Amino acid sequence: MTSTFDASSGVVSTGVSIFADALDHQAVDVTRVDWRPPMAGTEADLATVAMDPLRVEANEKALAAYLGVQGNLVDVAPASEVLGLQKGEFLHAGPPLSWENASGPMRGALLGAAALEGLVEDPEDAEALFASGSNVTLEPCHHRSAVGPMAGVVSPSMWMWVIEDPTDGRRTYCSLNEGLGKVLRYGAYAPEVLERLRWMSEVLGPALAAATRGSEPINVTSILGQMLQMGDEAHNRNRAGTLMVLRDLAPALVQSGLDSADVARVFSFIGGNDHFFLNLAMPACKLALDAARNIEGSTMVVAMARNGTEFGIQTAGTGDEWFTGPAQIAEGLFLGDYGPEDANPDIGDSAITETAGIGGFAMATAPAIVRFVGGTVPDALATTRRMNEITLGSNDRWSIPVLDFMGAPTGIDVTKVCRTSILPQINTGMAGAVAGTGQVGAGLVTPPANIFPKALAALAQRTRDRGRAG
Amino acid sequence: MTSTFDASSGVVSTGVSIFADALDHQAVDVTRVDWRPPMAGTEADLATVAMDPLRVEANEKALAAYLGVQGNLVDVAPASEVLGLQKGEFLHAGPPLSWENASGPMRGALLGAAALEGLVEDPEDAEALFASGSNVTLEPCHHRSAVGPMAGVVSPSMWMWVIEDPTDGRRTYCSLNEGLGKVLRYGAYAPEVLERLRWMSEVLGPALAAATRGSEPINVTSILGQMLQMGDEAHNRNRAGTLMVLRDLAPALVQSGLDSADVARVFSFIGGNDHFFLNLAMPACKLALDAARNIEGSTMVVAMARNGTEFGIQTAGTGDEWFTGPAQIAEGLFLGDYGPEDANPDIGDSAITETAGIGGFAMATAPAIVRFVGGTVPDALATTRRMNEITLGSNDRWSIPVLDFMGAPTGIDVTKVCRTSILPQINTGMAGAVAGTGQVGAGLVTPPANIFPKALAALAQRTRDRGRAG
Numbered sequence: 001m002t003s004t005f006d007a008s009s010g011v012v013s014t015g016v017s018i019f020a021d022a023l024d025h026q027a028v029d030v031t032r033v034d035w036r037p038p039m040a041g042t043e044a045d046l047a048t049v050a051m052d053p054l055r056v057e058a059n060e061k062a063l064a065a066y067l068g069v070q071g072n073l074v075d076v077a078p079a080s081e082v083l084g085l086q087k088g089e090f091l092h093a094g095p096p097l098s099w100e101n102a103s104g105p106m107r108g109a110l111l112g113a114a115a116l117e118g119l120v121e122d123p124e125d126a127e128a129l130f131a132s133g134s135n136v137t138l139e140p141c142h143h144r145s146a147v148g149p150m151a152g153v154v155s156p157s158m159w160m161w162v163i164e165d166p167t168d169g170r171r172t173y174c175s176l177n178e179g180l181g182k183v184l185r186y187g188a189y190a191p192e193v194l195e196r197l198r199w200m201s202e203v204l205g206p207a208l209a210a211a212t213r214g215s216e217p218i219n220v221t222s223i224l225g226q227m228l229q230m231g232d233e234a235h236n237r238n239r240a241g242t243l244m245v246l247r248d249l250a251p252a253l254v255q256s257g258l259d260s261a262d263v264a265r266v267f268s269f270i271g272g273n274d275h276f277f278l279n280l281a282m283p284a285c286k287l288a289l290d291a292a293r294n295i296e297g298s299t300m301v302v303a304m305a306r307n308g309t310e311f312g313i314q315t316a317g318t319g320d321e322w323f324t325g326p327a328q329i330a331e332g333l334f335l336g337d338y339g340p341e342d343a344n345p346d347i348g349d350s351a352i353t354e355t356a357g358i359g360g361f362a363m364a365t366a367p368a369i370v371r372f373v374g375g376t377v378p379d380a381l382a383t384t385r386r387m388n389e390i391t392l393g394s395n396d397r398w399s400i401p402v403l404d405f406m407g408a409p410t411g412i413d414v415t416k417v418c419r420t421s422i423l424p425q426i427n428t429g430m431a432g433a434v435a436g437t438g439q440v441g442a443g444l445v446t447p448p449a450n451i452f453p454k455a456l457a458a459l460a461q462r463t464r465d466r467g468r469a470g
Numbered sequence: 471m472t473s474t475f476d477a478s479s480g481v482v483s484t485g486v487s488i489f490a491d492a493l494d495h496q497a498v499d500v501t502r503v504d505w506r507p508p509m510a511g512t513e514a515d516l517a518t519v520a521m522d523p524l525r526v527e528a529n530e531k532a533l534a535a536y537l538g539v540q541g542n543l544v545d546v547a548p549a550s551e552v553l554g555l556q557k558g559e560f561l562h563a564g565p566p567l568s569w570e571n572a573s574g575p576m577r578g579a580l581l582g583a584a585a586l587e588g589l590v591e592d593p594e595d596a597e598a599l600f601a602s603g604s605n606v607t608l609e610p611c612h613h614r615s616a617v618g619p620m621a622g623v624v625s626p627s628m629w630m631w632v633i634e635d636p637t638d639g640r641r642t643y644c645s646l647n648e649g650l651g652k653v654l655r656y657g658a659y660a661p662e663v664l665e666r667l668r669w670m671s672e673v674l675g676p677a678l679a680a681a682t683r684g685s686e687p688i689n690v691t692s693i694l695g696q697m698l699q700m701g702d703e704a705h706n707r708n709r710a711g712t713l714m715v716l717r718d719l720a721p722a723l724v725q726s727g728l729d730s731a732d733v734a735r736v737f738s739f740i741g742g743n744d745h746f747f748l749n750l751a752m753p754a755c756k757l758a759l760d761a762a763r764n765i766e767g768s769t770m771v772v773a774m775a776r777n778g779t780e781f782g783i784q785t786a787g788t789g790d791e792w793f794t795g796p797a798q799i800a801e802g803l804f805l806g807d808y809g810p811e812d813a814n815p816d817i818g819d820s821a822i823t824e825t826a827g828i829g830g831f832a833m834a835t836a837p838a839i840v841r842f843v844g845g846t847v848p849d850a851l852a853t854t855r856r857m858n859e860i861t862l863g864s865n866d867r868w869s870i871p872v873l874d875f876m877g878a879p880t881g882i883d884v885t886k887v888c889r890t891s892i893l894p895q896i897n898t899g900m901a902g903a904v905a906g907t908g909q910v911g912a913g914l915v916t917p918p919a920n921i922f923p924k925a926l927a928a929l930a931q932r933t934r935d936r937g938r939a940g
Contacts, residue, residue, distance in 0.1 A: 231710075
């Protein structure tokens with residue numbers, strides 16, 4: 001017979017460090033556990049959702065549905081064609097938004113897009129148009145199976161990547177990446193911004209369409225897995241991914257029959273824009289996460305998105321409802337003379353990468369980016385490990401070499417976020433707050449904490465409603 | 471006043487662990503230092519060279535000369551043109567070699583090259599030609615400012631990358647990479663091997679020449695720096711480098727005026743061969759290391775190369791003399807049903823990458839390759855740190871992100887190798903021992919230990935000769 005007292009005893013300390021410190025001073029063996037109290041006011045809802053008989057199985061189903069999807073690049077086509085977008089219809093990043101509440105970069109991007117579509121000559125003339133609300137509509141990209149980085153504005157003439165789930169034919173969409181600096185998605189609308197967008201619609205889009213249609217479907221999910229072995233985290237660093245898609249499209253692009261000077265410019269444009277692949281990573285992440293939507297009882301987050309004013313999340317168990325709070329300002333590094341006072345709050349659908357377990361969740365794969373967003377390599381390793389605390393599982397298809405090929409932490413669980421107070425970590429670019437500015441920096445940001453208790457409350461309400469109905 | 475005895479005392483233990491273990495058992499605080507005795511018989515030469523009044527400054531000069539070089543890709547042209555290679559002249563990897571002493575893969579590559587050059591119809595008919603020695607000559611690549619991976623056989627019709635030091639116009643050369651599997655450099659000479667080589671001479675070489683001449687010089691040294699941030703160590707993994715040079719050459723390649731089907735095949739060929747960049751990495755490393763040659767008193771290694779029979783090194787302080795010993799068999803993983811008994815001893819000039827501080831010296835940059843050569847991630851980190859023990863400095867242009875951006879360990883010092891018994895770590899492919907086989911695996915290998923005492927003895931002799939002359 002053995003007694004529990006045969007083993008040497010010690011103390012496990014959680015919460016504030018003062019207790020552990022005191023024990024240390026008394027030479028008592030103490031194991032520190034990183035523990036924080038649940039978010040204030042969530043205790044009752046946590047208890048309700050924890051007892052939901054659907055929860056465990058629903059979350060397993062949601063995670064498995066997400067993990068089961070691989071996205072193929074199958075086409076490139078105008079938004080008017082693949083999304084049925086009409087003149088005057090504009091998509092934008094994040095949860096629903098009105099012109100009145102739109103931030104500077106969102107307004108700037110909408111003004112530029114209105115001029116691009118010929119609704120006005122001078123972008124600034126479109127302010128009255130959007131203020132009047134007549135003949136123009138705003139709708140989230142997410143409501144049309146699309147995602148858009150930063151302002152994420154999509155108008156009918158813009159060409160879209162088309163990503164398809166080969167098992168069920170579902171498709172997601174994203175515009176083509178313009179590059180960095182003064183670009184529409186950061187709220188710039190100067191003549192050179194519109195000129196670039198016109199070239200993208202007239203030359204780049206058709207060239208990529210020819211190349212894509214002339215190639216075998218390109219497995220974007222697989223490229224994402226390779227990127228994580230090549231220093232990309234697929235949000236703020238997409239260099240290897242850009243090179244791989246360029247490689248995969250090159251033979252068909254060369255044989256597209258297009259003018260060789262145009263083809264050469266397409267190669268230069270893509271080769272000169274390390275972020276080009278971001279707009280393929282995002283719809284591939286959305287495609288996989290959308291497979292986990294509408295699973296009653298699941299507490300898994302299926303979208304995180306920001307419109308520059310509000311940050312919103314959607315969960316697998318709450319349909320199309322958005323849970324929103326004020327978008328935060330990122331902490332990080334600024335370009336040139338810009339500083340924190342120049343930055344707009346967090347904006348863009350690109351947090352779909354973190355929702356899928358990469359970007360800020362896979363910082364450890366991209367040590368080179370860590371300094372760019374103002375961190376250190378140990379920070380990056382710690383961040384990836386910390387995200388394990390709030391996720392349902394890991395994605396073995398996307399492994400992190402330096403953490404012994406651990407799968408990316410995947411499937412943010414609203415209950416785990418509320419119980420631990422650990423917020424998802426997002427890598428992001430920063431747009432200038434004033435319309436027309438463009439990018440001012442890059443950094444790290446989290447969602448506003450209050451949106452997770454809101455989502456939890458809705459999940460708890462559904463649990464109670466089902467209990468009563470049952 | 472303080473006394474040294476105010477501090478708590480402990481024991482520092484070096485060498486065999488039994489002493490430290492004994493102290494541990496007695497609860498004595500012991501610091502273990504990784505120390506091994508010098509290589510047997512080197513004590514006197516180490517003492518002589520250590521006292522060489524030229525040594526410190528000569529090594530500083532050699533390291534600085536090496537670190538000062540950046541190599542530009544400036545041309546692609548046939549070996550007959552840029553190396554003046556005549557029909558019947560063959561270059562090979564490693565130190566000088568006769569046909570009689572040549573290993574299977576070296577013989578296989580020479581047979582294939584003889585057929586490629588039209589000296590014989592059937593490669594196997596060339597055996598008699600090489601055995602007779604009439605109208606054929608063998609010479610190391612290194613003697614012609616060139617390097618060649620594996621067998622490294624170069625014949626006149628093969629096209630060569632041309633890398634140039636823009637400060638002094640020095641040039642180095644390397645053939646174009648054929649891909650993996652059944653390829654000439656691994657000793658295969660089947661009809662498809664020769665057919666691929668003919669296509670490389672007829673289409674690939676001229677296409678790359680047009681692309682290179684139509685592009686700005688491409689800084690290969692800078693690409694190598696980026697590769698280390700992208701999971702390549704530039705010996706066994708060159709995926710990111712291959713993609714970057716493809717990106718850089720693409721616009722000019724598209725506008726070369728060549729047939730678009732040929733251009734498309736060039737893109738497919740390069741895009742399908744993750745090792746393509748190795749043949750750019752190697753001559754860039756040689757270009758930099760050659761700048762450190764012929765510095766009297768320097769104990770820095772400027773070349774490590776293997777001909778499949780012998781492993782040879784050259785040092786900065788000993789001119790063109792080779793110090794050679796038997797090439798070892800790598801330990802690692804085997805393709806298909808191959809095993810250690812099928813492997814030829816270590817072969818190729820590709821250890822020029824380790825001589826320059828990358829490849830096996832920068833394993834920590836390429837965790838994904840670690841498993842391919844049969845190791846673990848902690849092994850890789852430990853290897854890079856261990857190489858610091860035998861190098862003169864580090865290369866800040868080539869930094870290792872996961873080791874907090876430490877520069878690659880650079881400038882192998884013969885005295886440090888002899889004093890510590892730590893041998894340089896090399897990543898390598900393994901060729902089949904039987905001529906015609908091709909690749910059988912990949913793994914880790916070291917030089918034979920005895921070549922370092924040989925080099926040290928020559929350095930000591932020169933020190934003594936100079937002392938007497940003075």
